[in-house]
Amino acid sequence: MCGIVGCILQGSSEVAKVLRDALKSLEYRGYDSVGVAVCSEGRITVKKDAGKLEEVDRKLNLRGLKGSVGIGHTRWATHGRPSQENAHPHLDCTGTIAVAHNGIIENYSELRSELAARGHVFRSETDTEVVPHLVEEGLKRGLPLYEAFKQAVSRLEGSYALVMIAASSPSRIYFARKDSPLVLGLAKKACYVCSDIPAILSYTRDIVTLRNYDIGYIGVGELWIENLKLKAPVKRAPMRVTWSAEAAQKGGYPHFMLKEIHEQPTALRENSRISREQLEKMAKHVVDADNVLLIAAGTSYHACLAGAIQLLNYLRKPISAMISSEVQFMKPHIDSRTALIAVSQSGETMDTLKAMRYAREMGAKVLSIVNVFGSTIHRESDDTIVMFAGPEIGVAATKTFTAQVHTLSMLAVKAAELSGALDHGEAGKLNMQLREIWKAAGEVIRRSEIKAKSLAEYFARRHSCFYLGRGIGLPTALEGALKMKEIAYVHAEGYPAGESKHGPIALVEEGFPVVFIAPRDETRAKIAGNIEEMSARGAKPIIVCEDGDQLAEYTQPDCAFHIPPGYSPLFSPILYVLPLQLLAYYTAITRGYDPDKPRNLAKSVTVE
Ligand code: AGP
Numbered sequence: 001m002c003g004i005v006g007c008i009l010q011g012s013s014e015v016a017k018v019l020r021d022a023l024k025s026l027e028y029r030g031y032d033s034v035g036v037a038v039c040s041e042g043r044i045t046v047k048k049d050a051g052k053l054e055e056v057d058r059k060l061n062l063r064g065l066k067g068s069v070g071i072g073h074t075r076w077a078t079h080g081r082p083s084q085e086n087a088h089p090h091l092d093c094t095g096t097i098a099v100a101h102n103g104i105i106e107n108y109s110e111l112r113s114e115l116a117a118r119g120h121v122f123r124s125e126t127d128t129e130v131v132p133h134l135v136e137e138g139l140k141r142g143l144p145l146y147e148a149f150k151q152a153v154s155r156l157e158g159s160y161a162l163v164m165i166a167a168s169s170p171s172r173i174y175f176a177r178k179d180s181p182l183v184l185g186l187a188k189k190a191c192y193v194c195s196d197i198p199a200i201l202s203y204t205r206d207i208v209t210l211r212n213y214d215i216g217y218i219g220v221g222e223l224w225i226e227n228l229k230l231k232a233p234v235k236r237a238p239m240r241v242t243w244s245a246e247a248a249q250k251g252g253y254p255h256f257m258l259k260e261i262h263e264q265p266t267a268l269r270e271n272s273r274i275s276r277e278q279l280e281k282m283a284k285h286v287v288d289a290d291n292v293l294l295i296a297a298g299t300s301y302h303a304c305l306a307g308a309i310q311l312l313n314y315l316r317k318p319i320s321a322m323i324s325s326e327v328q329f330m331k332p333h334i335d336s337r338t339a340l341i342a343v344s345q346s347g348e349t350m351d352t353l354k355a356m357r358y359a360r361e362m363g364a365k366v367l368s369i370v371n372v373f374g375s376t377i378h379r380e381s382d383d384t385i386v387m388f389a390g391p392e393i394g395v396a397a398t399k400t401f402t403a404q405v406h407t408l409s410m411l412a413v414k415a416a417e418l419s420g421a422l423d424h425g426e427a428g429k430l431n432m433q434l435r436e437i438w439k440a441a442g443e444v445i446r447r448s449e450i451k452a453k454s455l456a457e458y459f460a461r462r463h464s465c466f467y468l469g470r471g472i473g474l475p476t477a478l479e480g481a482l483k484m485k486e487i488a489y490v491h492a493e494g495y496p497a498g499e500s501k502h503g504p505i506a507l508v509e510e511g512f513p514v515v516f517i518a519p520r521d522e523t524r525a526k527i528a529g530n531i532e533e534m535s536a537r538g539a540k541p542i543i544v545c546e547d548g549d550q551l552a553e554y555t556q557p558d559c560a561f562h563i564p565p566g567y568s569p570l571f572s573p574i575l576y577v578l579p580l581q582l583l584a585y586y587t588a589i590t591r592g593y594d595p596d597k598p599r600n601l602a603k604s605v606t607v608e
Pocket of ligand 1: 300346
């Protein structure tokens with residue numbers, strides 16, 4: 001996720017040093033390019049490139065820039081590859097206005113065409129670059145700088161945290177925010193603008209948090225904020241931050257994993273921004289292929305399983321999910337009529353890359369869904385969808401799993417529409433559910449937290465447990481079990497519920513916890529039978545089911561998690577997994593383990 005910083009120093013020309021250090025402390029957010037713009041003696045100098053801060057600083061000597069006002073940015077690519085041109089800050093045609101931006105400007109292509117028609121020359125592929133050119137346009141029309149900035153911002157659709165400096169106004173930083181965080185830092189002889197509090201905590205603890213549609217400018221001893229929606233000036237009182245920088249990086253959460261669990265509503269909302277063209281392009285490959293093979297490792301494999309079930313629901317052709325490290329040995333049918341979809345959060349998993357290369361040799365069309373733009377899997381694919389989950393730092397995948405299932409759900413609906421399995425109206429209704437599901441995700445997290453915490457006390461004392469599901473409930477069961485074993489070190493088996501009587505049931509004894517995934521679909525009656533079967537042998541059932549479902553009566557109220565209705569059961573992994581992530585997290589905490597640093601595991605597994 002991109003990081004922004006801006007700073008003005010009084011009586012010092014070392015602003016670039018502050019920007020560099022602040023950007024360093026934003027590194028944890030993940031990025032692929034970096035840049036700074038400093039204003040001095042009526043000129044703006046920009047230094048930027050793809051790569052990590054240390055590398056770019058070594059190459060370009062970012063710190064060597066002299067000036068007292070500047071902005072800096074770490075970029076997590078969304079529009080356009082990581083490159084020198086696409087790195088922020090971006091300039092207008094005259095080179096006197098510099099802008100850095102987090103978020104996505106949805107109407108950038110219309111704005112870009114309009115500005116290009118007026119003679120503006122664009123140097124990058126980014127959505128952001130329209131902003132300095134829009135401001136330049138306003139100045140050409142004779143508007144004062146702040147008015148030109150305001151008018152430019154009012155033309156933007158989408159999300160933004162924006163900072164701007166201008167050579168003509170060297171004692172101010174202009175800012176605006178909508179749906180992307182931005183804070184201001186106040187000090188006696190300096191002021192700061194930043195996307196994230198930790199980056200400026202070593203300079204000031206007096207922070208002003210901006211709200212949606214806030215716009216204004218800041219200078220040393222000067223602050224103007226108004227709200228574009230309220231159409232009025234607003235006062236935002238500073239707060240004194242007392243957290244440590246580390247706690248601040250986690251946004252007040254004790255662990256990245258918990259933060260990322262709570263970020264899922266936002267990640268799902270952002271993920272709806274995957275372009276229709278992109279989805280259509282990939283769905284066309286899926287529809288045109290004779291067979292489809294989804295491959296991945298770990299959590300991403302569970303998302304593949306959900307994706308395969310969704311596609312099978314609509315398309316009449318061979319579709320399967322396979323663990324990527326098995327592809328070369330199981331030798332599934334792959335030829336030039338195969339569409340292979342590799343799913344990977346990091347985009348670097350070696351097992352998945354090897355399976356992709358193997359499939360390519362067999363002639364398959366190689367497609368992928370990744371969360372990291374420019375990753376190896378992205379680069380080696382014929383076509384890719386890059387998700388908008390934002391970087392995931394916790395080793396245990398949480399928000400990337402729900403975003404993967406969300407992406408695959410959108411893909412399945414699009415493929416169903418293209419193939420005629422769904423008409424336009426039916427597809428529209430399902431797409432609406434997928435656009436709105438982030439709200440239900442927030443509701444599930446709110447409802448589940450206390451229950452998960454108290455149930456964790458029980459799980460923390462057990463050696464073993466089962467997670468059972470059928471059909472689309474199975475990937476959720478597998479993922480719930482993986483979370484429990486990888487961070488809480490409780491042996492957890494995810495199993496097809498029907499298969500559990502063919503062996504695993506032998507382990508069940510008094511008080512043995514069994515988690516049942518029970519979306520309201522054709523598997524529900526069978527799951528009810530499995531609950532009875534397990535309960536009769538002394539198991540303690542934990543049930544995840546829809547609001548008002550009588551299945552919950554098979555257990556005590558504090559052992560049932562309730563999911564809001566109104567969403568296709570095919571999308572159920574997105575919501576039903578949330579209580580299981582919380583359960584694993586709190587079990588790890590109760591057992592005294594650090595969920596961000598599970599033993600023997602790495603975030604990105606780049607060996608076979
Ligand atoms: C899940 O919590 C793990 N981090 C792991 O199973 C992971 O999903 C797997 O290693 C695949 O990683 P990828 O999505 O980056 O390819």
